[in-house]
């Protein structure tokens with residue numbers, strides 16, 4: 001028997017060491033989920049559509065190899081003098097793993113179309129295809145991929161309720177679900193987190209959000225560098241808006257979470273925030289970024 005030259009083994013060695021190919025995120029799949037989700041109607045807290053939307057998310061997650069936990073709670077609305085039921089939905093892939101990444105979004109929709117010019121429309125609820133729906137669609141499409149192929153790290157998907165509940169100017173009635181989650185987070189820890197909000201509009205441009213750069217600047221740099229490497233043109237590495245969003249609740253308890261948001265959305269808080277204003281291509285850019293960060297973390 002002869003010793004085979006080293007070169008003979010080289011292809012096998014390379015193959016053996018190479019990381020598994022990351023799965024391919026489909027914007028078309030995410031858009032399909034978005035349309036189905038929006039068909040339930042405006043997901044305003046207290047409504048039947050709100051209950052159905054929570055079931056929609058939970059049912060899809062429960063089909064996958066992960067641990068799903070509902071976090072229901074009652075909130076007293078001091079303006080309406082009534083109690084409202086909210087629920088955060090939490091899903092953990094490989095809950096035993098120490099190294100974890102948190103991906104989150106809000107899932108309900110705003111009760112007020114107060115971005116409309118005509119004030120007669122302000123009391124109508126919005127469908128929130130982009131505002132709430134886009135994050136849900138991307139995370140559910142991503143969950144399907146994680147279910148098919150392990151990313152080798154722990155991943156937590158958290159869907160917050162009550163982000164957009166408050167009437168204009170009543171700041172205490174925003175971020176309700178994420179505040180509740182943060183308050184009850186205990187010893188929960190993630191290496192970093194990414195919040196998705198309004199990431200599906202057809203004309204997608206995501207700038208670096210100010211609180212994110214201030215309190216989790218390294219994560220912003222890492223994420224935008226990855227977007228650049230992948231050639232994702234929606235991501236512009238310039239600082240622009242300061243947005244009060246769910247990441248603030250998490251930053252407050254020391255979790256380094258950044259907000260990916262297109263805050264120049266022309267249909268923000270209007271009745272035109274519908275699936276037609278979103279596109280598979282935009283959802284795909286954000287989905288591809290997340291896949292890359294989870295499957296090729298360094």
Ligand SMILES: [Zn+2]
Pocket residue numbers: 110131164269
């Ligand atoms: Zn909103």
